[in-house]
Amino acid sequence: MDSLAAVLKRDRLIVGAGLVLVSAFAWWYTVDAARQMGGLAMQMGQPDANAWSVASLPPLFVMWVVMMVAMMIPSAAPMILTFAAVARNRRQHQRPYVPVAVFVSGYFVVWGGFSAVATVTQWILHRAALLSSMMVASSALLGGVILLLAGVFQFTALKRNCLTRCRAPLEFITTRWREGWGGAFTMGLEHGLFCTGCCWALMALLFVLGVMNLLWIAILTILVGLEKIMPRRAYLSRGAGVLLALWGLWVLGRA
Numbered sequence: 001m002d003s004l005a006a007v008l009k010r011d012r013l014i015v016g017a018g019l020v021l022v023s024a025f026a027w028w029y030t031v032d033a034a035r036q037m038g039g040l041a042m043q044m045g046q047p048d049a050n051a052w053s054v055a056s057l058p059p060l061f062v063m064w065v066v067m068m069v070a071m072m073i074p075s076a077a078p079m080i081l082t083f084a085a086v087a088r089n090r091r092q093h094q095r096p097y098v099p100v101a102v103f104v105s106g107y108f109v110v111w112g113g114f115s116a117v118a119t120v121t122q123w124i125l126h127r128a129a130l131l132s133s134m135m136v137a138s139s140a141l142l143g144g145v146i147l148l149l150a151g152v153f154q155f156t157a158l159k160r161n162c163l164t165r166c167r168a169p170l171e172f173i174t175t176r177w178r179e180g181w182g183g184a185f186t187m188g189l190e191h192g193l194f195c196t197g198c199c200w201a202l203m204a205l206l207f208v209l210g211v212m213n214l215l216w217i218a219i220l221t222i223l224v225g226l227e228k229i230m231p232r233r234a235y236l237s238r239g240a241g242v243l244l245a246l247w248g249l250w251v252l253g254r255a
Contacts, residue, residue: 015084015100019077026070033063034212057119063212064115064122071203071217072111072195075166075225079191080104082169083184098184106188110196118203122211135211140255143208148248153201154241162198163237165191166228199224205244 083103090097125131130139137143153159165172178186202220209216223240227233 015081016077019073019080023070023073026066026073029066030063030070030212030217031214033066034214057123060122061115061119064118065112067217068111068115068203069108071221071224072107072199074221075199075228076107076192076195078228079166079169079172079195080107082173083187086173098181102181102184103188106185106190107192107195109189110192114196114200114203122207125207131207135207136213137208140251144248144250144252144255146204146208146248147244147251150201150205151241151243151245151248154237154244159198159201159237162194163227163233165194166198167233198227 080100080103084100087097087100087103122131122135125137125142130137130142132138137146172187172191176187176190178184202224205220206213206216223236227237230236
């Protein structure tokens with residue numbers, strides 16, 4: 001038993017270290033991209049809408065994917081570590097198990113899908129001259145609507161249900177376990193959908209606060225994480241919702 005406990009502890013350390021490294025790289029890339037954004041953003045913000053061609057979509061997509069990884073891995077870590085512990089335990093008892101990477105790949109598919117939508121949205125907003133040179137909404141109407149919708153979403157049943165699934169890793173494992181590589185991938189995909197479902201509106205705020213604004217990226221990352229670990233998460237979610245809704249109404253009032 002002591003040997004098994006030692007193996008499980010070592011496994012958690014290895015997986016945890018891997019998550020830290022991936023997250024650190026993603027944050028380094030995001031910070032570096034923000035530093036280089038000045039000149040590029042000024043070019044993208046020129047009045048000529050054709051200045052941002054379709055060829056700009058792939059690098060923009062990569063930026064969004066890496067930024068999503070940086071923002072989401074900290075809050076997804078408890079679930080990933082729980083899956084790793086279960087997989088290691090099954091291996092020790094000579095039962096079928098699946099590498100953690102298969103489970104995590106489901107998350108990446110979901111984050112990639114969200115990033116694709118965000119990329120196209122940003123591209124369209126830029127061509128419509130609704131984003132400034134610093135990738136911030138230049139329309140008070142657009143900014144106010146996004147803020148208001150993000151605030152209202154904090155009170156919806158979808159938000160509550162998705163957040164509940166994200167806060168209970170062990171319950172998710174026991175109630176939605178699927179065998180095999182395909183099952184592990186599906187579990188990662190499903191949990192990734194729950195995690196993205198509870199915070200997509202907060203991520204959309206980047207179009208108002210600045211797509212590459214490091215301060216707001218960090219604040220939103222902390223908010224997403226706190227919503228999943230704080231005992232009285234409802235107060236935080238609803239408090240944030242009220243502030244965002246009031247902020248949105250104030251911006252719309254000035255439009």
